[in-house]
Amino acid sequence: MNNHYDVIVVGAGLAGLSAANRLKEKGYSYNVIEASSRTGGKVQSVQRPKSGRSFELGAQFINPDMTELMKWIERAGMQLTETATPADAVSMIYPAKELSSEAIDEHEEELADWRTDLQGDDLRLSDLISRLSLTDTEKQAVASSYAELINLPLDQASARGVIELMTRYTSELEDSHQLNAPLADLIQYMTNTISEQICYDEAIVNIEETASGYRAVSDNHSYEADTVIMAVPPAVASKLTYSPALENRYRQALNSYLNGSIIKTTWVYDDPFWYDYNLNGDKEAIMDVVYTDPSGVTVVDSSKQGDGYRLTMFIGADAAIDIAKQSSREQMETALNLLENVFGSPARAFKDAEQSVWVDEPFCGGGYGAAVKYGGIPDAAEILRTPHGPFAFAASELAEQFPNHMEGAIRAGQAAVEQVIKLKNQQ
Ligand SMILES: Cc1cc2nc3c(=O)[nH]c(=O)nc-3n(C[C@H](O)[C@H](O)[C@H](O)COP(=O)(O)OP(=O)(O)OC[C@H]3O[C@@H](n4cnc5c(N)ncnc54)[C@H](O)[C@@H]3O)c2cc1C
DSSP states (O other): OEEEEEEEEOOOOOHHHHHHHHHHHTTTTTEEOSSSSSSTTTTOOOTTTTOOOOEEEOOOOBBTTTHHHHHHHTTTOEEEEBBOTTTTOOOEEEEEEEEOOHHHHHHHHHHHHHHHTTTTOOOOOOHHHHTTSOOHHOOOOOOOOHHHHSSSSSBBBBBHHHHHHHOOOOOOOOEEEESSSSSHHHHHHHHHHHGGEEEOOOOEEEEEEEETTEEEEEESSSSEEEEEEEOOOHHHHTTSSHHHHHHHHHHHHHHTEEEEEEEEHHHHSSSGGGGGGEEEEEEEEEEEEEEEETEEEEEOOBTTTOOOOEEEEEEEEHHHHTTTTTTTHHHHHHHHHHHHHHOGGGOOOEEEEEEEEEEEETTBBSSEEEEETTTSTHHHHHHHSSSSSSEEOOGGGGOSSTTTTTTHHHHHHHHHHHHHHHHHHHH
């Protein structure tokens, strides 16, 4: 197969789908090459045939400030619904059974100050957290939250890289909403308009320069275009080989990233037993739990109106890497034991459950996304999002706003199209 296109888009996650849709709008010829047999990447839903109940295996929560995602939701005729949590629900640190403090909420400001203090130096994220002016329990809670949020073992994560990543999450709002339908329906909507231009089960392994642009090569085929958009997470993109000019330009930045690791488990209940939790003698509704032992584990109330009561556990970083070595049955039991530790035997009275493991995933990488490792270039995202001639990377990690979220992926895809088209037209 040897067709020539204006643009080859590698990867059909949200970044690739958003890039392809923009190319179609602008009237460019394009071809999307996807390694797996489906679109959506880290957005994936499953639906039970009998009950019709659906679960999000990957992305789920939406912040109404995610404006590009909101435009797609509107175009698809879908709506947001607020996660159904009691108004007075609290956040708890476990096993200390302490409420999350204001100091914890404000730690990001202190982290941001460290950005200036560190200047050219870097620290391991674990070292930086140990320097925050918080109590020991608060530090452990912050460390656990980052292990869940960044999904990288904290002693392997670059403090400057993580601060840089956090500053690109520009909204003050929480991601407290969900779609009123499976996210797979939105992915299907985005896929439908470009479906005739997607090649499935084709993993690109090499990008070569040609006289008129680039050649993207898989084990079986090669695809030629004036322009390539690599809509693949950076740690996954680092496994490919590139033309000497691209290697020169991007190799160090690509190798700066490490994949995250996350295990997500959701249980459905008839009874929301966590609305009536005995917290040191007081009855409290629990909105979320941050475990300090094991670190990197959180539980959130993920209930949607009219869709049963749900709890979702995220196990990140070291804990996820360890648990991923267990059998699926053991993984489910490990998560349930952790839930039972907090809520007791009612945790076992679930009527349905689902688990997904995003550890060392060959094409999506793992975790919510990748992050810069200690020893990597803290500003690697900026290098990677700057095109080299008509070649650009686009993945959620690189987005100027909302990286490692769905919104970031959509924005990264759009930005890559705008940039490469401008450069192509200048040639
Ligand atoms: C468990 C979990 C929970 C999350 N929760 C949220 C949430 O609540 N809210 C939120 O906004 N975000 C959330 N995220 C993050 C969000 O899903 C991602 O940021 C976003 O979907 C990433 O999109 P992407 O297109 O950049 O990358 P991906 O989704 O990783 O897509 C990359 C695509 O490229 C393909 N590919 C890779 N290599 C090749 C190759 N060599 N050749 C061809 N194709 C290739 C892959 O198969 C894949 O389809 C979550 C993620 C996970 C895993």
